[in-house]
């Protein structure tokens with residue numbers, strides 16, 4: 001096979017020809033929505049992918065009467081669907097992510113089959129990302145998981161779990177032996193290359209011996225700056241006598257602060273040999289740094305607020321996460337003695353202090369952009385470790401490489417970064433919420449005290 005081949009990404013099977021993993025009636029009779037998911041992990045970081053049961057989000061084609069009331073929406077772009085999900089279906093995010101079905105560090109994705117990019121044939125499907133706090137703009141680990149799921153299901157030759165009704169075919173490239181999947185994520189269009197092996201002429205599966213890659217939306221380095229922590233209420237014990245903390249801000253589909261462990265009063269080994277108390281201390285420090293950053297952002301003049309403004313989009317953005325790194329991306333100087341050259345380690349606290357088990361795809365994009373803009377072009381691919389990949393001898397680490405550049409707005413130079421990693425299945429689930437189950441609607445065990453205070 002030497003030419004690219006095109007495969008229809010969906011058949012015309014009616015829903016009852018899909019695999020139906022149903023909840024028995026004695027359970028479903030007292031429940032409302034039944035949410036069906038595929039459960040996956042990417043370097044230990046979970047993605048709970050909702051493929052059925054989530055209400056269709058309003059999408060309006062100019063020539064078609066909308067299927068759903070669009071009272072508070074002008075149209076149904078993916079970003080507007082995200083707004084709609086926030087304001088109308090946040091109970092479902094809570095049910096899936098919070099306890100008792102999830103936990104503090106659970107992550108989810110909802111497939112959105114109709115968006116402005118799927119309808120124009122640019123994307124195979126859209127997706128919303130769910131965190132412990134809301135709806136993120138980018139997620140590399142979930143992108144890798146979705147790439148595997150979509151390609152595996154399309155090539156299985158069996159009944160499918162879901163049919164997205166994708167209008168775009170899947171393209172097989174015999175040169176790279178990969179299938180291309182284009183995902184519409186809230187920050188834009190992300191292109192995946194998913195390695196496959198053919199089982200028959202029209203059937204295939206993802207080749208798990210090779211890594212899945214995606215090229216994210218352009219990343220860029222925003223600024224390098226510092227904050228003063230002279231006020232006692234803003235400090236944490238490990239700061240010692242430091243009064244200032246230096247850090248970088250970069251965008252990889254979402255905004256991150258990148259800060260070296262030693263700037264916060266920690267050592268590289270605190271990241272390498274993570275312990276429960278060490279994790280709690282790092283979480284406390286990054287939370288205080290984020291709080292102070294957000295507080296200053298409100299006070300600082302417009303130019304400072306530009307840190308979190310995308311050159312091409314008017315939207316105000318928020319700080320998504322803080323990544324603590326062991327080695328400065330700018331110099332490549334190794335403060336992490338066991339790391340080989342071109343490897344970095346770190347830990348990412350995102351959303352409401354959620355801890356990423358994976359090396360954070362969007363964070364690696366941002367870290368590459370930071371290093372690149374500080375005159376280290378990283379011509380070699382770089383390996384990014386999380387505490388999990390580090391503990392498992394490198395298994396699950398992500399590889400990031402610069403594959404191009406793109407001017408953003410008239411101020412910033414964007415970097416196109418390719419991220420590679422592997423995603424695994426952990427199961428399929430059907431979740432229900434009993435109508436009169438207040439606890440089952442979702443809670444945080446560690447916030448029960450706040451509930452009784454309020």
Ligand SMILES: O=C(O)[C@H]1NCC[C@@H]1O
Pocket residue numbers: 045107136138139140141142350356358359360361362363
């Ligand atoms: O890999 C990533 O980009 C995501 N993982 C959790 C936090 C980020 O959204």
